[in-house]
Amino acid sequence: MRFLPIFLDLQAGPVLLVGAGDLARAKLRLLVAAGAHVRWYVNDGQHDVSGLNAAELARIERVDGNPLAADLSGVVAVLCAGAGEIGPAMSARAKAIGLPVNVMDDLSHSTFVFPAVVDRGDVVVAVGTGGTSPVVARRVRERIEAALPARIGELASFIGRWRKSIHSRIPEFSLRRRFWERVVDGSIGALVLAGRTDEAEAALKDIRDASAFAGAQATGKPEGSVALVGAGPGDPDLLTIRALRALQDADVVFYDELVSPEVLDRARRDAVRIPVGRRVGKPGIGQAAINELMIEAARAGQRAVRLKGGDPFVFGRGGEEVDALRQAGVAYSVVPGISAALGAAAQFEVPLTFRREALRITFLTAHKARDAETVDWSTLTDEKMTVVVYMGLTAASSIRAGLLAAGRSPQTPVGVFARVTRPEAEGVVGTLDALPDLVDKIAGGPAILIIGDVVARSASFRDSNLNQIVSELMDAAE
Incomplete structure (x- = not known):
């Protein structure tokens, strides 16, 4: 910028x-x-x-x-x-x-x-491209114009008339912010946007206990909560609307190592951001300590977001965190996210299921070779099953050995897809017998493996086979 x-x-x-x-x-x-x-x-x-x-x-x-x-x-x-x-x-x-x-x-x-300007009275939105493309700025402005309510400026003016009065009744900033969020998101805001300002004024005057309306506890602190939010595989445009709202409402964000900076930038600017994740082979905070941080934040009246790469309930320990929050009596919610498997499938055109060809999907994690060795590979030899392996780069040799020993064909199509949905995403495709060599071509994770006949339907696999055929023909001609 x-x-x-x-x-x-x-x-x-x-x-x-x-x-x-x-x-x-x-x-x-x-x-x-x-x-x-x-x-x-x-x-x-x-x-x-x-x-x-x-x-x-x-x-x-x-x-x-x-x-x-x-x-x-x-x-x-x-x-x-x-x-x-x-x-x-x-x-x-x-x-x-x-x-x-x-x-x-x-x-x-x-x-x-x-900038290109959206003017709604007291609400003004400026869209800029650094002077490089006014046409792009105008197109963005047009979309914002269509999305913003016509009376959003009137709502801002309405709140402005009441700010001093509410400030004197609710001195605590965080509680006051929640009061206005309830006004904007609730029936009073809806009345203003519908042009029924007199009714909205009357409804606001009828609020006798402003602190209770804002959700204060008996201690005078706001009620805290935790949202387990799926950040998706990296592209911020893949965040759900609920995820964006949670990030914008957060007082504190506990985020994983795999959460991209672009996704983290969608959090409220003044939210405290605390890294709690770790990558394979690197030290990091333990799960018990993460649970305690979330509980402490909620008990202090904060709205905490536990931001996880992918989906909280797909190898994200979301279930363990829900158990801890339940036992602590802390209010929580779960916001699903797009898992890396779905992101890779969409980006590299790998249909995880295909009629009469791939009827089942199995998701497993094998981020350490010894974990891979404990898998019952005999259950994964069905040719009509797509196998998706999370965190499988370091275990590629064990995965290949396990599947081949169990009877899966060495010519089974395989894809290795890294940093999916991000600008630096890359993928290589080949066959099961060459899996370790495919992994060596990837410049680091995070990555997932997709194993099954459906990989052959990807554009990358078709291009790879065509290149191989051309190479063999050229060798024969020589």
């Missing part, structure tokens, strides 16, 4: 606009809509203000003369649109005294850029 989004108070002083033509007029309309007083220098002598109403015209000061000699004292910002060669010179003047400056379509001479 090169440009930090900020909101300027354009009513704190005049804005200097330099330029002419349609580009300058477009900026002029945007500025007066924000309530700015605009001091407008044109470089073609034409102050065309057609289309503006009387109130907007009153905020425009049309100035003749050289803008390079303009008095910049008290000016909030400088904008150049359609200013030609004057733009860089005005930029130098503004920068010399620390004024924000934008020269349209010229990032090198700009200290800020204009």
Whole structure:
């Protein structure tokens, strides 16, 4: 992020606009809509203000003369649109005294850029692309426009009118935040969004015990809870809506090593983030200590999120954590996530089941060779069974040996898929007898193995076989 989004108070002083033509007029309309007083220098002598109403015209000061000699004292910002060669010179003047400056379509001479704006009164959403693609910003804005309720600004204004009153009744910040969350997410917020503000005002006035409404305990602390949240295999766009809400509501996030930074960035900015996971072969905090951290956070009135790679209940020890939370009498919820197996299957086009071809799926974990040796491989030899192995990189040789000894064909298609759904994802495919060699081609985990005929239906397997056939034909020709 090169440009930090900020909101300027354009009513704190005049804005200097330099330029002419349609580009300058477009900026002029945007500025007066924000309530700015605009001091407008044109470089073609034409102050065309057609289309503006009387109130907007009153905020425009049309100035003749050289803008390079303009008095910049008290000016909030400088904008150049359609200013030609004057733009860089005005930029130098503004920068010399620390004024924000934008020269349209010229990032090198700009200290800020204009975002695409969604305006809902007191709710304003700014979408930026760092000045690289205004069209992309507009497309994002269009989607936000469609998703936001028309009266969301009225809801913000409604809350603003009550803030001081509620602040005096609920001095504790965390409890006050929960009070407003219940207002926004509940029936009162729905009334405002439906245009029934008078009823919403009456409903808020009827709340006698604001702390109880916010969910305070007898001690005056808010009620704590724990959400076990599946982070999925890495792509933040695969988080569920419930997972996003839990992350945005969290006071503290206990996250695994496998949770990607992009997913963790979806948590509330001021949430405390505590790493509690570990990778294979590395020391880490024990499960009992993790359980105790979650319980302590909930008993302190915090909303804790236990953020896990994949799904909490697929080799994520979610069941153990639920048992601990139950015994401690702590409120909890479970938010499922997309498991790595499903992420790999989708990304690399491996159908885990296929009619009359793959009728069953078995998921197992074998992150250590000795664990692999304890598996009853005879139950996994059915040709119509897809076997998915989590954390199987270090046990690849034992997995191959176990399946071959039990009678699975050495030509069974196999895929090794690492860091699935992430930009650096990679996969290699081949056959069971070559499994250790396939693993050696992967540049580290986390990774899963998919074993079964369905792997042959992936585009990667077809391409691999085609390359092999071409190579053999070329060798024969030589």
